[in-house]
Amino acid sequence: MEEIVQRVYETAVSRCRIRPGRLLVAVSGGPDSVALLYLLLELRDRLAVQPVVAHVHHQLRPAADEDLQFCRELAQQHDLPFVFRKKDVRELAQAGNMSIETAARQARYTALKAMADEQECHDIALGHTANDQAETVLFNLVRGSGLRGLAGMPYRLGRRIRPLLDVQRQALLQFLKSRRIPYRTDESNFDTNILRNRVRLQILPYLKEHLNPGVEGVLYQTALIHQEAEAYIQTRAEKALHRLTVQQRGRKIVLDIEAFWRYFSIIRKYILRNALERLSRRTIRPDFRLLERIENELAVSEVGKRIGVREPWELLIDHDGLVVWDRSFVRFSRQVSVGQEVHIPGVLKLRIRETAVAPQNVKKLADNQNQFVDADQIDSPLTLRNVQPGDQFQPLGLHGHKKVHDVLADRHVPLHLRPETPVLECKRGIVWVVGHRIDDRFKVSEQTKRVLHLQFEEDDS
Numbered sequence: 481m482e483e484i485v486q487r488v489y490e491t492a493v494s495r496c497r498i499r500p501g502r503l504l505v506a507v508s509g510g511p512d513s514v515a516l517l518y519l520l521l522e523l524r525d526r527l528a529v530q531p532v533v534a535h536v537h538h539q540l541r542p543a544a545d546e547d548l549q550f551c552r553e554l555a556q557q558h559d560l561p562f563v564f565r566k567k568d569v570r571e572l573a574q575a576g577n578m579s580i581e582t583a584a585r586q587a588r589y590t591a592l593k594a595m596a597d598e599q600e601c602h603d604i605a606l607g608h609t610a611n612d613q614a615e616t617v618l619f620n621l622v623r624g625s626g627l628r629g630l631a632g633m634p635y636r637l638g639r640r641i642r643p644l645l646d647v648q649r650q651a652l653l654q655f656l657k658s659r660r661i662p663y664r665t666d667e668s669n670f671d672t673n674i675l676r677n678r679v680r681l682q683i684l685p686y687l688k689e690h691l692n693p694g695v696e697g698v699l700y701q702t703a704l705i706h707q708e709a710e711a712y713i714q715t716r717a718e719k720a721l722h723r724l725t726v727q728q729r730g731r732k733i734v735l736d737i738e739a740f741w742r743y744f745s746i747i748r749k750y751i752l753r754n755a756l757e758r759l760s761r762r763t764i765r766p767d768f769r770l771l772e773r774i775e776n777e778l779a780v781s782e783v784g785k786r787i788g789v790r791e792p793w794e795l796l797i798d799h800d801g802l803v804v805w806d807r808s809f810v811r812f813s814r815q816v817s818v819g820q821e822v823h824i825p826g827v828l829k830l831r832i833r834e835t836a837v838a839p840q841n842v843k844k845l846a847d848n849q850n851q852f853v854d855a856d857q858i859d860s861p862l863t864l865r866n867v868q869p870g871d872q873f874q875p876l877g878l879h880g881h882k883k884v885h886d887v888l889a890d891r892h893v894p895l896h897l898r899p900e901t902p903v904l905e906c907k908r909g910i911v912w913v914v915g916h917r918i919d920d921r922f923k924v925s926e927q928t929k930r931v932l933h934l935q936f937e938e939d940d941s
């Protein structure tokens with residue numbers, strides 16, 4: 481049994497990169513998680529960790545209350561902190577139109593993260609084994625997963641670590657038996673209506689009997705190979721994404737589209753995947769088919785082409801590059817007073833103040849970021865908002881009105897920036913298309929007695 485302890489130690493250190501300090505250990509009461517806890521207890525001095533037992537009650541089974549009590553008593557027996565959360569998984573599944581299994585997994589990870597935060601734990605230890613890895617790879621293979629799916633479960637993902645991923649379940653059962661350690665049995669693990677259970681109870685045994693007795697080992701090895709390939713491509717793609725980034729702000733990133741096409745197709749797909757996952761905070765996890773469709777559409781497109789991903793996310797070929805963004809851009813409308821600074825996060829900071837600048841000096845001081853207007857022509861209140869369809873104004877030096885969008889087009893403002901372009905208006909109309917033109921009606925003239933200085937700077941927060 482010392483062999484299994486040493487293997488878990490090596491996996492925890494070299495592959496999981498476990499951090500010293502408080503460690504949340506997810507314990508369901510089943511054999512894998514109970515073995516995980518006992519192995520970590522044997523290793524806690526070598527690993528310099530202080531285990532905290534955490535349990536998630538899914539409210540799915542009559543015996544779930546007994547599982548909770550078992551885990552509580554297990555923690556008390558070893559004088560360990562114990563925390564738990566109850567989640568109504570059926571309600572979550574119905575509300576999110578998900579399967580029970582998907583809802584349970586999401587609820588479990590959400591609850592574990594909350595408990596880890598509460599207990600100030602650096603890492604969250606999960607009891608997945610080498611058998612679980614084999615099942616995951618086979619499951620992903622028949623679903624048509626790409627490289628990441630065939631890599632299976634990572635040893636570390638964020639704060640979640642899997643110290644048992646190199647250990648066979650049979651070895652864990654022998655460990656528990658040799659120590660006379662009790663555990664709970666979840667009867668739902670034998671329900672073959674659940675696809676994962678069919679993989680474990682029917683498909684893998686069939687493959688072992690009729691194709692390869694060592695199929696689980698082969699699938700486990702397949703995961704290791706694909707993890708290395710995934711890590712290499714991911715590193716290349718991350719470096720490429722950094723090089724290609726022309727602009728990034730909020731939920732939008734602009735990429736150098738010409739340089740984008742210099743990379744191999746697989747790297748391009750990973751660049752797009754990483755950008756979408758990062759911006760959406762992994763609410764979008766594009767698969768190979770989606771990335772291939774996007775890449776094919778990009779290859780035959782021109783400026784203005786929009787490629788939908790999932791509402792409101794899209795890719796846009798623009799004048800300044802390839803835009804990956806949430807097109808439900810920032811909408812804002814704020815009243816502004818003279819002497820005040822207004823901050824629209826991710827858009828701009830605007831200051832309006834009265835100035836002693838002489839009218840004859842205004843022309844040489846004005847630029848895209850600084851404009852001057854006749855204070856007595858302003859009919860308060862002033863409002864700062866984003867441009868709207870149909871907006872018109874009278875650009876400085878012109879006698880007639882012109883649509884704001886036409887002015888932005890004339891100035892070759894990228895399509896993705898036009899909807900969020902700020903305008904400053906009063907009751908009489910638009911005073912300034914911020915960063916571009918003021919309205920001729922508000923210009924400073926020789927008759928101007930009071931001058932307002934309008935100043936803005938872009939905000940990248």
